[in-house]
Amino acid sequence: TSLVVAVDGPSGSGKSSTARGVADRLGLAYLDTGAMYRAMTWALLRAGTDLSDPDAIAAAARGIHLESGVDPLDPTIYADGVDVAEAIRGENVTAAVSYVAAVPSVREQLVAMQRQSIADNGDRIVVEGRDIGSTVAPDADFKIYLVADPAARAARRAAEDGSADALATEQALAKRDEIDSNRAASPLAMADDAVLVDSTYMTLEEVIATIVDMVEQ
Numbered sequence: 001t002s003l004v005v006a007v008d009g010p011s012g013s014g015k016s017s018t019a020r021g022v023a024d025r026l027g028l029a030y031l032d033t034g035a036m037y038r039a040m041t042w043a044l045l046r047a048g049t050d051l052s053d054p055d056a057i058a059a060a061a062r063g064i065h066l067e068s069g070v071d072p073l074d075p076t077i078y079a080d081g082v083d084v085a086e087a088i089r090g091e092n093v094t095a096a097v098s099y100v101a102a103v104p105s106v107r108e109q110l111v112a113m114q115r116q117s118i119a120d121n122g123d124r125i126v127v128e129g130r131d132i133g134s135t136v137a138p139d140a141d142f143k144i145y146l147v148a149d150p151a152a153r154a155a156r157r158a159a160e161d162g163s164a165d166a167l168a169t170e171q172a173l174a175k176r177d178e179i180d181s182n183r184a185a186s187p188l189a190m191a192d193d194a195v196l197v198d199s200t201y202m203t204l205e206e207v208i209a210t211i212v213d214m215v216e217q
C-alpha cells in the first residue's frame with residue numbers, strides 16, 4: 001500500500017533531520033528536493049551561468065543531469081556525475097538557490113524528476129521540500145508543515161554550520177524564505193490539508209515521534 005509523507009516548511013525548521021528520521025523509522029525511502037535545487041544551482045554556478053537572467057538559467061538547466069539516492073541513512077546527490085553532497089551546503093550555493101528555484105521551467109524539470117522518484121519507490125517515501133503537499137504530491141497520504149521560531153531555527157542552523165553568528169544566519173534564512181514565499185511559481189505555503197507541527201520547544205526525537213504516531217494511528 002502506498003505511503004507518501006510530504007514534509008514542507010521554511011528553511012531551518014528541522015525538515016531534513018525530521019524527514020530522514022521518519023523515513024528510517026517507517027522503513028520508507030527519503031527524497032530531499034532542496035538538495036536537487038541546490039545541486040542544480042551548483043552546476044549552474046560551475047558553468048558560469050548568469051543567475052540574474054531567468055532565461056539563461058532555464059536554458060542551461062535543461063542540459064544538467066541530476067541523480068538523487070533515497071536511503072534516509074545515506075542520502076546522495078550527483079550533478080552531471082559529480083558527487084556534490086558537500087559542495088551544495090556551501091554559502092555560495094545557499095545564497096543563490098532561491099533565484100534558481102524561482103524559475104518556472106527549472107521547477108517543472110525538477111518536479112517531474114521528483115514524481116518519477118516517488119513512482120520508482122512504489123509510492124513509499126518521505127519527500128521533503130517547499131511545495132510537496134501542494135504541487136509535487138497533492139495526493140500524499142500525510143502532509144506535515146514544519147515550523148519553528150526564527151531564532152530557534154537560526155541557532156540550530158548556526159550550530160550545524162559551526163558559525164558563531166546566529167544573527168547573520170537568521171537574516172540569511174529570512175531572506176531565503178521571503179524569496180521562496182513571494183515567487184510566482186509554487187510559492188512556499190502551507191497546503192490546506194497539511195498538519196502544522198511547531199518544533200520550537202520540541203526535541204528532534206519528539207518531532208519524529210509525533211509524525212510517526214500520526215502515520216501509525
Ligand code: C5P
Binds near residue numbers: 099102129130
Ligand atoms: O531545503 P533547502 O534549504 O535545502 O532548500 C534550498 C532551497 O531550494 C530553498 O530555499 C528553496 O528556494 C528551494 N526549494 C524549493 N522547492 C523545494 C525544495 C527547495 O523551491 N521543494
